[in-house]
Amino acid sequence: xxxxxxxxxxxxxxxxxxxxxxxxxxxxxxxxxxxxxxxxxxxxxxxxxxxxxxxxxxxxxxxxxxxxxxxxxxxxxxxxxxxxxxxxxxxxxxxxxxxxxxxxxxxxxxxxxxxxxxxxxxxxxxxxxxxxxxxxxxx
Amino acid sequence: xxxxxxxxxxxxxxxxxxxxxxxxxxxxxxxxxxxxxxxxxxxxxxxxxxxxxxxxxxxxxxxxxxxxxxxxxxxxxxxxxxxxxxxxxxxxxxxxxxxxxxxxxxxxxxxxxxxxxxxxxxxxxxxxxxxxxxxxxxx
DNA sequence: AATGAAATTGAGCCAAGGCTATAAAACCTT
DNA sequence: AAGGTTTTATAGCCTTGGCTCAATTTCATT
Numbered sequence: 026x027x028x029x030x031x032x033x034x035x036x037x038x039x040x041x042x043x044x045x046x047x048x049x050x051x052x053x054x055x056x057x058x059x060x061x062x063x064x065x066x067x068x069x070x071x072x073x074x075x076x077x078x079x080x081x082x083x084x085x086x087x088x089x090x091x092x093x094x095x096x097x098x099x100x101x102x103x104x105x106x107x108x109x110x111x112x113x114x115x116x117x118x119x120x121x122x123x124x125x126x127x128x129x130x131x132x133x134x135x136x137x138x139x140x141x142x143x144x145x146x147x148x149x150x151x152x153x154x155x156x157x158x159x160x161x162x163x164x
Numbered sequence: 165x166x167x168x169x170x171x172x173x174x175x176x177x178x179x180x181x182x183x184x185x186x187x188x189x190x191x192x193x194x195x196x197x198x199x200x201x202x203x204x205x206x207x208x209x210x211x212x213x214x215x216x217x218x219x220x221x222x223x224x225x226x227x228x229x230x231x232x233x234x235x236x237x238x239x240x241x242x243x244x245x246x247x248x249x250x251x252x253x254x255x256x257x258x259x260x261x262x263x264x265x266x267x268x269x270x271x272x273x274x275x276x277x278x279x280x281x282x283x284x285x286x287x288x289x290x291x292x293x294x295x296x297x298x299x300x301x302x303x
Numbered sequence: 304a305a306t307g308a309a310a311t312t313g314a315g316c317c318a319a320g321g322c323t324a325t326a327a328a329a330c331c332t333t
Numbered sequence: 334a335a336g337g338t339t340t341t342a343t344a345g346c347c348t349t350g351g352c353t354c355a356a357t358t359t360c361a362t363t
Contacts, residue, residue, distance in 0.1 A: 031280070037218025040193065043285040044321090047186065051350075054179065072310060079176030084351055086312060091349085103311055103358055129272065134297040141170070143294050146182040150285030158273040183351090190320075210341060223321055225342065230319080242328055242341055 043150065050149035053119045054078070055088050056097055059106055060116035068105040122156055123148050129159045182289065189288035192258045193217070194227050195236055198245055199255035207244040261295055262287050268298045 058077055062069035075085035089106055092098035097112035108116060126148045130140035197216055201208035214224035228245055231237040236251035247255060265287045269279035290298070
């Protein structure tokens with residue numbers, strides 16, 4: 026048989042957890058993208074960040090100030106955006122997880138295009154334990 | 165080799181798409197839960213919905229009015245909440261997808277507890293095409 | 304060096320999704 | 334049938350994450 030049906034508190038916790046994950050997802054995306062831009066172009070400009078995220082420039086500016094508040098990035102007015110050590114570490118982790126999720130999806134038969142698309146949303150909800158299982162499965 | 169690197173527009177579209185999916189996720193969760201409650205208890209009361217979602221009761225009320233606005237549910241004041249045909253169909257689809265996602269995670273080695281937890285967030289981002297691939301893989 | 308273009312920021316708006324506190328309706332139970 | 338308890342609803346507030354429009358700063362070009 027499978028398992029006891031979850032208690033009320035357990036059900037609620039699952040949703041609460043999913044909501045918490047969601048609130049971090051956007052920060053993760055921005056940090057990863059800023060890392061990419063610095064690697065590719067040597068700097069991360071607000072305009073480039075906004076274009077790649079598919080949002081208006083002021084939206085990107087606002088997100089960047091959240092990153093700064095969280096200690097993930099720094100920036101000086103009218104200059105580029107930079108990652109703190111914490112930000113760079115997060116970017117690496119997010120990038121690696123993204124690759125693993127795409128690889129797993131493809132390994133179970135999802136076409137690359139679709140895998141990339143779905144991974145963008147899925148990755149944030151993949152816990153460390155699931156990620157470890159994915160890596161093991163891929164080996 | 166893998167593929168061309170995605171164009172700027174394609175990258176932006178992925179994020180835009182993930183945002184759209186996210187905006188529907190909460191509605192999906194509520195609809196599924198209301199369906200569960202009706203199946204289990206014969207009715208879906210606001211208090212039960214709130215408790216299971218892990219949310220204050222006025223928050224659930226507000227979400228339900230969104231469901232009504234979207235044509236997924238109906239309710240009369242101080243009475244229970246009911247699903248429209250569209251709502252019931254969505255609930256079925258969401259429930260089936262949830263089960264498939266959990267099954268896939270377990271099939272690649274994720275422990276059941278973790279699979280249930282992660283699936284709660286992941287499921288909303290699994291497209292029809294990925295879902296079909298999952299079902300195929302599980303067979 | 305001045306000026307026009309481009310990039311960035313700031314102000315102010317909106318909807319979603321949380322919350323608490325309070326009012327109102329429905330329900331039991333005597 | 335009255336009164337107290339429970340359930341729902343309403344009001345009002347907060348944060349996040351979008352947007353537009355306008356002001357500012359920087360950059361590039363003449």
